[in-house]
Amino acid sequence: MKTFYLAIILVLTVRSAVSQTFEQHVLQHLTRHRTPGMTSFMQGVSNTTTLVSLGVPAGLFIGGAIGQDEEMRKKSLYVFETIGVSTAITLALKYTINRPRPSTQDSLIIPASDQGSPSFPSGHTSEAFAMATSLSLAYPKWYVIAPSFLWAGTVGFSRMYLGVHYPSDVLAGAIVGAGSAFLTRKINQWLFGSRENAKKLIWY
Numbered sequence: 160m161k162t163f164y165l166a167i168i169l170v171l172t173v174r175s176a177v178s179q180t181f182e183q184h185v186l187q188h189l190t191r192h193r194t195p196g197m198t199s200f201m202q203g204v205s206n207t208t209t210l211v212s213l214g215v216p217a218g219l220f221i222g223g224a225i226g227q228d229e230e231m232r233k234k235s236l237y238v239f240e241t242i243g244v245s246t247a248i249t250l251a252l253k254y255t256i257n258r259p260r261p262s263t264q265d266s267l268i269i270p271a272s273d274q275g276s277p278s279f280p281s282g283h284t285s286e287a288f289a290m291a292t293s294l295s296l297a298y299p300k301w302y303v304i305a306p307s308f309l310w311a312g313t314v315g316f317s318r319m320y321l322g323v324h325y326p327s328d329v330l331a332g333a334i335v336g337a338g339s340a341f342l343t344r345k346i347n348q349w350l351f352g353s354r355e356n357a358k359k360l361i362w363y
Contacts, residue, residue, distance in 0.1 A: 179264075182325040186261050186268045189320050198271050201317040205272060208283045208314055212242055212290040234297040237343065238290060244346075245289035245339035246282070249332065253277040261325055272321040281324045281332035287311035288336025296340055311336070 216238035223231030258279035261268045276282065291307035315333055318324040324332075 201320045205317040238293045241293035241343045249285045270322040274323045281328040284315040284332030285336040287314040288333045292337040292340035
């Protein structure tokens with residue numbers, strides 16, 4: 160649980176350490192330099208978040224069921240669990256901190272996407288990094304890790320480009336998502352006993 164508390168402290172430190180004026184300047188710059196093509200691309204990337212985050216573990220689970228691969232099914236459940244933990248932490252932080260969206264604080268920041276819940280941390284980013292980190296822990300191969308984090312990082316940038324999140328929202332979302340993967344692994348180790356047993360039962 161120490162990892163969990165350290166992650167929360169780090170998230171709150173990020174929120175307080177980054178100047179909102181600086182963040183507003185970053186988003187103003189991105190708003191001014193948007194192009195229709197790039198905006199459409201970033202919106203498309205942002206829209207893939209839930210589809211990819213849930214589709215990948217669902218695919219693993221189905222593949223494991225068809226191939227009667229128990230290990231693959233358990234790895235898929237680990238990814239699902241991580242996304243659930245990340246979502247719970249993200250929502251708790253959002254409604255506790257209740258940070259307004261950038262466009263409500265600065266008229267020069269024009270959102271190019273729908274925005275609903277409070278801003279901090281970024282839910283899209285936390286979900287993407289939860290999937291990328293847990294999948295990379297389950298399958299620690301470069302051809303899994305590289306595309307997973309490239310996609311997650313692009314999701315995070317898209318939220319800033321579209322003017323719906325501050326940089327610190329995105330950074331905090333990445334910390335929550337990645338931290339949730341390690342927290343979920345620790346919880347599984349605690350539930351299933353020794354580290355070796357957890358490895359056999361849950362992931363790699």
